[in-house]
Amino acid sequence: MDGTGGATTTVIADLIYPLGDLLLAAFVIGVFGVVGWRPGPVLGTVGLGLLLTTVADGASLYSSATGAAGSTVVDALWPASAIALGWAAWQPTRPSPNVTLDGRRLLVMPWAFGLTALALLTQNAFDPLHPAAYALAIATTAGVLARMSLTFSENLRLVARSRAEALTDALTGLGNRRSLLLDVDDAARMAGPHHRYAVLLFDLNGFKGYNDTYGHPAGDALLARLGDRLVAMVAGRGRAYRLGGDEFCVLARVDDGTAELLTADAIAALTEHGDGFSVTTACGVAVLPDEAQDTSAALALADRRLYEDKSGRATTEPDSTREVLLQVLREREPDLHEHLHGVASLAREVGRAFGLPAEELDTVVRAAELHDVGKVAVPDAILHKPARLDPAERRVIQRHSEVGERILAISPALRPVARVVRASHERWDGQGLSRWSGGRGHPARRPDRRGV
Numbered sequence: 001m002d003g004t005g006g007a008t009t010t011v012i013a014d015l016i017y018p019l020g021d022l023l024l025a026a027f028v029i030g031v032f033g034v035v036g037w038r039p040g041p042v043l044g045t046v047g048l049g050l051l052l053t054t055v056a057d058g059a060s061l062y063s064s065a066t067g068a069a070g071s072t073v074v075d076a077l078w079p080a081s082a083i084a085l086g087w088a089a090w091q092p093t094r095p096s097p098n099v100t101l102d103g104r105r106l107l108v109m110p111w112a113f114g115l116t117a118l119a120l121l122t123q124n125a126f127d128p129l130h131p132a133a134y135a136l137a138i139a140t141t142a143g144v145l146a147r148m149s150l151t152f153s154e155n156l157r158l159v160a161r162s163r164a165e166a167l168t169d170a171l172t173g174l175g176n177r178r179s180l181l182l183d184v185d186d187a188a189r190m191a192g193p194h195h196r197y198a199v200l201l202f203d204l205n206g207f208k209g210y211n212d213t214y215g216h217p218a219g220d221a222l223l224a225r226l227g228d229r230l231v232a233m234v235a236g237r238g239r240a241y242r243l244g245g246d247e248f249c250v251l252a253r254v255d256d257g258t259a260e261l262l263t264a265d266a267i268a269a270l271t272e273h274g275d276g277f278s279v280t281t282a283c284g285v286a287v288l289p290d291e292a293q294d295t296s297a298a299l300a301l302a303d304r305r306l307y308e309d310k311s312g313r314a315t316t317e318p319d320s321t322r323e324v325l326l327q328v329l330r331e332r333e334p335d336l337h338e339h340l341h342g343v344a345s346l347a348r349e350v351g352r353a354f355g356l357p358a359e360e361l362d363t364v365v366r367a368a369e370l371h372d373v374g375k376v377a378v379p380d381a382i383l384h385k386p387a388r389l390d391p392a393e394r395r396v397i398q399r400h401s402e403v404g405e406r407i408l409a410i411s412p413a414l415r416p417v418a419r420v421v422r423a424s425h426e427r428w429d430g431q432g433l434s435r436w437s438g439g440r441g442h443p444a445r446r447p448d449r450r451g452v
Contacts, residue, residue, distance in 0.1 A: 010064075014060075014061050014064050014065070015061070017057040017060070017061070018054070018057045018058050018061050021050065021053055021054035021057050021058070022054070024050045024053075024054075025050055025051065025054055026109075026112075028043075028046065028047045028050055029108075029109075029112065030108060030109050031043065032047065033108030033109065034108075040094075041091065042088050042091045042094070043088075045084050045085075045087055045088035045091070046084075046085060046088045048084050049081045049082070049083075049084030049085040049088065050081070050085075052077045052078075052080050052081035052084060053077070053078065053081040055074070055077055056074055056075070056077035056078050056081065059074040059077075060074070110144050110147050110148070113140050113143070113144060114140065114141065114144040116137075116140070117136075117137040117138075117140035117141045117144070118141070120133060120134070120136075120137040121134075121137050121138075121141070124137075166178060167179035167182070169227075169241075169242040169244075171220055171223060171224060171227075171242070172223060172224050172227030172228075172242045173227070174227050174230075174231065174240050174241050174242040174248075175239060175240070175241040175242075176241065176242065176243070176244075177241070177243045177244065179241060180241045180243065180249055180251065181295060183239065183251050184197075184199060184251060184288075184295040184298060184299065185295050187251060187288055188288055188289070188292075188293065188294050188295055188298070191288040191289040191293075192289065195253070196253070196254050196255065196287055196288065196289070196290065197238075197251060197252065197253055197254065197287070197288040198238075198250075198251070198252055198254045198259045198262060198263075198285055198286070198287050198288075199249070199250075199251055199285070199286045199287075199288065199298045199299065199302045200249060200250040200251075200252070200262070200263060200266055200283060200284070200285050200302065201243075201247070201248075201249050201283065201284045201285075201299075201302040201303055201305075201306045202247065202248040202249065202250075202266065202267075202270055202281045202282070202283050202306070203246060203247050203281065203282050203306055203307075203310060204226075204246035204247075204248075204270065204279055204280070204281050205279065205280045205281060205282060205310070206277065206278050206279045206280060206413055207219065207222070207223075207246040207279055208246075208359055208416070209277070209413050209414075209415055209416060210222060210277050210279055212415065212416050213276070213277065213415050214277075222272065222279065223242070223246065225272070226248070226269065226270050226272065226279075227240065227242055227248070229269040229270070230248060230250065230266060230269045230270060232269070233265050233266060233268075233269040234250050234252055234262075234266070237252045237253065237262065238250055238251050238252025238253060238262075239251055239252070248270060248281075250262070250266055254287065259285060259287060263283055263285055266283070267280075267281055267283055278413075282306055282307075282309040282310035283305075283306060283309055284301075284302040284303060284304065284305030284306025284307070284308070284309060285302060285305060286298045286299070286301040286302040286305070325370055325373050325407070325408075328373075328376060329372065329373060329375070329376070332375070332376055333372075333375065333383075336372060336375075339372075340368070340369050340370075340371075340372065341369075343368045343369070343371065344365050344368040344369045346368070347364050347365055347367075347368035348361065348364075348365050348368075351364045351365070363416045363417055363420060364420060366414070366417045367417045367420035367421050367424065370404065370408060370417060370421060371401070371404065371420075371421050371424040372400070372404070373404040373407055373408065373421070374399070374400035374401055374402065374403035374404030374405075374407065374421070375400050375404075376403075376407075377400065377403045378396060378397060378400055379396075382396055382397060383397075398425070401421060401422055401423075401424055401425045402422060404418070404421045404422070405418045405419070405421050405422035406418075408421060
């Protein structure tokens with residue numbers, strides 16, 4: 001002000017350039033921090049040009065304020081800055097670096113401004129600052145604190161979201177196995193004579209057949225519906241979980257006699273019947289602290305009871321139907337029983353050798369036992385014919401696997417078995433039935449080289 005005679009417009013004109021240079025320099029420093037302090041030749045040249053401009057404008061401001069003569073060296077910085085910026089613009093376009101705004105790079109600007117403000121406030125204790133400088137330092141400190149608060153709040157939201165995802169089943173929105181273990185640990189610590197908790201494990205019956213028949217999207221929708229029913233049923237009494245696949249769980253506070261009622265309600269919630277399908281559930285229950293005192297003991301007891309219940313139901317509709325059909329075959333063809341038993345044993349050993357899961361192995365074995373069920377529709381005159389079959393008779397015999405599929409497909413639980421039975425006489429390439437070897441009394445003739 002003194003050096004320019006106090007003219008406001010002159011002072012403003014002198015200050016605009018260096019203040020603009022400071023903003024540009026701060027921006028360039030921030031960009032350098034974002035790209036990991038590896039700006040490359042183009043950004044580096046831009047930074048050099050802006051630095052030269054800052055030095056030149058600062059020297060010009062000093063000369064204007066003090067009345068000193070301008071330096072020719074300083075005057076040369078302006079064209080040098082323009083050359084540097086022009087050279088940066090002349091560089092060929094290159095792919096932009098893959099910039100990720102995370103980690104320590106986000107701290108570059110807050111740290112720079114915060115340390116500058118702290119330095120000014122420290123200096124103010126020894127040499128009082130101009131009021132404007134003091135206000136800017138305080139405002140900067142407040143801005144850094146506000147930015148830290150936003151970062152902290154964002155981190156809390158991320159932690160809460162990560163925790164929810166880690167403890168929640170994505171399909172049903174129920175708690176997952178990890179969530180169950182944590183809650184059962186809490187229940188085991190609080191359990192006592194007047195605080196009893198029931199752990200109920202459920203495994204759906206018939207879900208695999210439903211999934212195979214209607215597809216995985218329909219199966220997922222069914223699991224979501226059953227999960228919603230289980231949540232509604234247990235509301236106010238406890239919490240529901242999905243442990244994976246078709247396994248569910250309930251942890252609930254119970255009193256004398258209420259565990260049985262809770263079990264019945266949960267089984268009803270996890271049961272659904274429809275046109276051609278029936279999904280039920282097996283259940284195992286353990287009560288804390290009456291029957292178990294810790295998490296592992298409670299889950300092990302409930303799991304053992306679950307599979308005892310599932311084994312007790314094993315002779316329900318699928319096996320009952322199987323026994324009926326096998327008995328029909330025994331009555332029709334007494335000599336066929338040994339053949340079917342041998343095929344089933346061989347299929348079991350082959351399935352085990354291939355490492356088939358238990359459910360798939362069971363399907364293969366059932367199909368092996370029932371692969372000739374379609375012969376009940378073949379007339380005895382054809383089935384027992386000692387001579388060579390004519391083409392019409394051969395076609396009747398060849399259709400017995402299709403007939404077997406239609407018979408078994410009536411039972412929803414045996415539909416996976418029906419599909420295997422239908423394919424039991426297919427060629428390896430799936431292009432049709434292999435040649436029939438002849439009547440029952442004939443030794444097997446050589447099959448088609450392309451067939452089975």
